Amino acid sequence: MITFDAVTKRYPDGTVAVDDLSFEAPTGEITVLVGPSGCGKTTSLRMINRMIDASEGRILLDGVPVQGIDPPTLRRGIGYVIQQAGLFPHRKIVDNIATVPYLLGWDRKKARTRAMELLERVGLDPALAGRYPFQLSGGQQQRVGVARALAADPPVLLMDEPFSAVDPIVRTSLQDELLRLQSELNKTIVFVTHDIDEAIKLGDQVAVLRVGGRLAQLADPKTLLAEPADDFVREFLGHDRGIRRLQFVSTEGLRLRTDLTVPEGSEGGSPEPWLLVVDGDGRPVGWRAAARPGELEPYGTFVRGRDSMRAALDAALLSPSGCSVAVDEQGKVVGVATREALDEALAEAVHG
Amino acid sequence: MGDGPPSLWEWFGRNWDTGRADSIRTLLTDHVTMSLVPVVLALVVALPLGLACARWRWLYQPTSGLMNVVYALPSLPVFMLMISVTGLSQTTVIVPLAFYGVAVLIPAVVDGLDSVPDHVRQSAVAMGFTPLRRLLAVELPIAAPVVLAGLRVVAVSSISLVSVGALIGQGGLGGLFTRAYQNPFMPPVIVGIVLVVALALVADGLLVLAQRLLTPWVRARKEAAS
Ligand SMILES: Nc1ncnc2c1ncn2[C@@H]1O[C@H](COP(=O)(O)OP(=O)(O)O)[C@@H](O)[C@H]1O
Numbered sequence: 001m002i003t004f005d006a007v008t009k010r011y012p013d014g015t016v017a018v019d020d021l022s023f024e025a026p027t028g029e030i031t032v033l034v035g036p037s038g039c040g041k042t043t044s045l046r047m048i049n050r051m052i053d054a055s056e057g058r059i060l061l062d063g064v065p066v067q068g069i070d071p072p073t074l075r076r077g078i079g080y081v082i083q084q085a086g087l088f089p090h091r092k093i094v095d096n097i098a099t100v101p102y103l104l105g106w107d108r109k110k111a112r113t114r115a116m117e118l119l120e121r122v123g124l125d126p127a128l129a130g131r132y133p134f135q136l137s138g139g140q141q142q143r144v145g146v147a148r149a150l151a152a153d154p155p156v157l158l159m160d161e162p163f164s165a166v167d168p169i170v171r172t173s174l175q176d177e178l179l180r181l182q183s184e185l186n187k188t189i190v191f192v193t194h195d196i197d198e199a200i201k202l203g204d205q206v207a208v209l210r211v212g213g214r215l216a217q218l219a220d221p222k223t224l225l226a227e228p229a230d231d232f233v234r235e236f237l238g239h240d241r242g243i244r245r246l247q248f249v250s251t252e253g254l255r256l257r258t259d260l261t262v263p264e265g266s267e268g269g270s271p272e273p274w275l276l277v278v279d280g281d282g283r284p285v286g287w288r289a290a291a292r293p294g295e296l297e298p299y300g301t302f303v304r305g306r307d308s309m310r311a312a313l314d315a316a317l318l319s320p321s322g323c324s325v326a327v328d329e330q331g332k333v334v335g336v337a338t339r340e341a342l343d344e345a346l347a348e349a350v351h352g
Numbered sequence: 353m354g355d356g357p358p359s360l361w362e363w364f365g366r367n368w369d370t371g372r373a374d375s376i377r378t379l380l381t382d383h384v385t386m387s388l389v390p391v392v393l394a395l396v397v398a399l400p401l402g403l404a405c406a407r408w409r410w411l412y413q414p415t416s417g418l419m420n421v422v423y424a425l426p427s428l429p430v431f432m433l434m435i436s437v438t439g440l441s442q443t444t445v446i447v448p449l450a451f452y453g454v455a456v457l458i459p460a461v462v463d464g465l466d467s468v469p470d471h472v473r474q475s476a477v478a479m480g481f482t483p484l485r486r487l488l489a490v491e492l493p494i495a496a497p498v499v500l501a502g503l504r505v506v507a508v509s510s511i512s513l514v515s516v517g518a519l520i521g522q523g524g525l526g527g528l529f530t531r532a533y534q535n536p537f538m539p540p541v542i543v544g545i546v547l548v549v550a551l552a553l554v555a556d557g558l559l560v561l562a563q564r565l566l567t568p569w570v571r572a573r574k575e576a577a578s
């Protein structure tokens with residue numbers, strides 16, 4: 001656990017970057033620091049590994065004040081990932097990843113074996129091991145950055161806007177990858193971002209900071225969206241707060257109809273305006289409108305129980321039928337959520 | 353050929369290794385010594401000075417100002433002045449050339465260290481490098497291409513400048529030029545020019561080779577960029 005105990009940072013020029021900040025980052029969880037540019041996120045993060053020393057207050061690592069630990073020793077026990085990855089351009093990928101093991105005096109072979117393990121763990125081709133950072137894409141470099149931070153298996157991971165410099169598609173996959181890794185590794189992670197959507201997606205808890213380095217609200221994402229503490233937080237969360245809340249509503253209880261699917265090739269009348277055509281394996285093929293039985297219209301799917309109501313609603317909006325298709329993990333249709341069913345679930349979400 | 357003046361080859365063969373102080377072979381070794389030693393000296397001196405200038409920025413301005421003045425001094429009068437200190441020895445040529453080298457290499461070291469991206473330096477700190485280890489394992493290797501580029505300039509200009517020392521009797525292959533000046537006879541001049549240029553090419557080639565071996569990642573970067 002990381003504890004901020006009334007921490008203030010005043011730079012020599014008088015700027016107060018962090019003001020009387022107190023919060024805890026629980027062990028094994030992702031705590032996200034989010035806020036507008038210049039609100040003291042980086043400063044807060046760097047005070048944990050003493051790249052910056054606090055002016056007042058204490059920061060504790062499992063109860064031990066970091067101020068009492070020799071910086072290089074402290075830092076070798078804390079993984080650190082930054083926006084531009086910060087890879088060493090003159091070292092091959094495998095040696096970049098093995099940086100901290102080398103510093104800790106592991107022998108070369110063991111350090112490299114460990115590095116190869118991590119390369120695969122973060123979803124990279126082992127063939128990249130012998131390349132230099134310049135030969136990798138931005139997204140790949142970022143993965144190497146994560147692998148490097150994890151190399152010596154530190155209990156704590158600090159991440160400073162690690163995914164902000166890559167394009168949105170890569171960013172999404174890196175975020176998913178981080179969540180997958182975290183489910184296996186259970187690190188204590190402090191993650192800094194200015195992107196509230198990223199904060200909500202990744203955080204077990206989210207600390208919203210306002211300019212001047214003061215804590216505006218600390219809450220889990222669901223509570224943050226439902227009960228913003230003040231106007232600043234409300235504004236920072238943005239306009240589609242309601243839609244985003246649906247991210248936390250499960251599709252488990254969504255009422256599904258199973259009488260709207262027909263096998264491929266079948267014909268014949270039905271009183272229903274739309275029918276879902278499925279193939280021999282039970283996978284969706286398209287929607288057939290009663291009025292135009294010769295054509296198939298696009299469909300949208302969500303994985304029942306795993307995806308949120310937001311995904312289910314999104315899937316419905318993707319199809320002219322207005323219904324969304326519930327599938328299982330293998331992609332087989334388990335039922336159809338009609339507009340009425342979605343409506344009921346939304347009404348429940350608003351009240352529940 | 354009879355009694356006419358000897359051809360280029362004949363002259364070269366006759367004077368290559370006469371055992372005297374003015375044999376081409378001796379002049380060549382002298383030339384190598386007098387141009388190589390200043391380069392090494394310059395590197396040894398410029399490295400710590402450059403590091404200091406990069407570390408304490410306020411030092412850089414006055415140091416580079418002073419070094420520019422040194423660089424602007426014409427070599428011949430400096431050699432003359434040196435005679436009063438070191439006499440007519442190789443040192444008289446070596447010391448000024450070393451100063452010229454320092455003047456070129458200090459900015460090269462500073463620029464090289466400046467070429468280390470801030471995020472790379474920061475991440476080295478965050479990984480737990482001690483300052484010394486960070487310098488040796490991260491900053492200097494990344495600065496190496498710029499320093500080596502400076503070293504190439506120093507090596508080639510040093511090889512070329514040694515010849516001027518011939519005017520005080522210590523010019524290595526430059527001796528071949530002064531001889532021709534006294535007695536208009538072309539072969540020594542041609543041999544001298546060819547050997548000096550060849551020497552410069554060899555030195556530059558070796559440094560390029562060193563660059564490739566020491567910094568393979570630079571080529572990787574260039575390929576990635578193209
Ligand atoms: N070394 C420094 N000296 C003076 N002011 C600084 C320094 N570093 C950051 N600041 C200021 O402190 C505030 C917080 O900066 P930072 O922690 O980098 O914010 P963020 O990461 O949230 O964008 C900003 O106003 C910034 O200008």
Ligand SMILES: [Mg+2]
Nearest residue numbers: 041042043160
């Ligand atoms: Mg920042």
